[in-house]
Amino acid sequence: MPLRESKPELIKLYSSIGKIITSSLEQQEILDAVMDEVRLFFSPENWSLMRYDENSGELFFLIAEGLELEQIKNIRLKSGEGVAGSVVQTKSPVFVENAKDDPRFSNKVDERTGFETKTIIAVPMTFRGQVHGVIELINRFDGSSFSQEDLVILQTIADFTAISLVHSNEYEETKTLAFRDALTGVFNRNKLNHLKEEWSGRRMEDHLALVALLDLNDFKLINDTYGHKTGDQVLCHFANILRYVIRGTDKIFRIGGDEFLVLVQHESKEKIVQTQGRFHEAMAILLKKCKENKPPFNFTWGMSVGSIQKLEELIHEADLSMYASKE
Secondary structure, eight states: OOGGGOHHHHHHHHHHHHHHHHHOOOHHHHHHHHHHHHHHHHOEEEEEEEEEETTTTEEEEEEEESSOHHHHTTOEEETTSHHHHHHHHHTSOEEESOGGGOTTOOOHHHHHHOOOOOOEEEEEEEETTEEEEEEEEEEETTSOOOOHHHHHHHHHHHHHHHHHHHHHHHHHHHHHHHHBOTTTOSEEHHHHHHHHHHHHTSOOTTOEEEEEEEEETTHHHHHHHHOHHHHHHHHHHHHHHHHHTSOTTSEEEEOSSSEEEEEEEESOHHHHHHHHHHHHHHHHHHHHHHHTSSSOOOEEEEEEEEEGGGHHHHHHHHHHHHHHHHO
């Protein structure tokens, strides 16, 4: 579509993109909305957004429309490979009128899907000199070619999207820091309180929980005898070995100086009962590991099981159980 004929549509597009990238910090929500606007404006046969992993030097598909994502999600393009890889390497947009005649074209996707690529426009998502990904449009739906004007418009969209991605990543990192214990890396009390608020607005009558509280014995004595640095090492060691004796879906929280909480969720009463037995075995292993440490240490624990909607009560019951064990 010639630029002079699309001014109202272009203003509408930029307005929509502006609203999208300022209305949310959720990365997937932003990207899905941006790519939907791209579809409406450019009418490509297929369009994709690829993220660039700087560590591996590879591009991978994050969004692919017009193709089955399952077919291509494992495809990786190195920097310099294919049109998208060339965009990363040069940090410059690319307009290809005839893909088969372009030496930069890689037919990996066409071979995997049976699709025939004819015309391509691909632009880098760049912010402060760093490429975060590539937006690529393939074949206009009506059979006509893309234009240089289309390339300029898409690059503007990509630039704004890159800024939004960086802000979204910073937001996620901040959330992670806010919900993690700085010393041990496990979740903190803030995360536990956040979960309580999150669950309060949901229907969770059928969800069951196992809560375990674990308290290191005579931790002050460890600090007084060996120093606070050793005390910190003991806490970190305890958190690490605790990770090994629970499942990946269970959550660990450090809720006090030397006090930890483990939360296990299930919808099945039978599975919760099985988990109780597994947890007793896990605690025996954990106690053995603690005694093998230098310096050796010990802990006391208590457990409760019930509806997740009564989480506060379950924590209180586990607390009573733990102190009963101490006595």
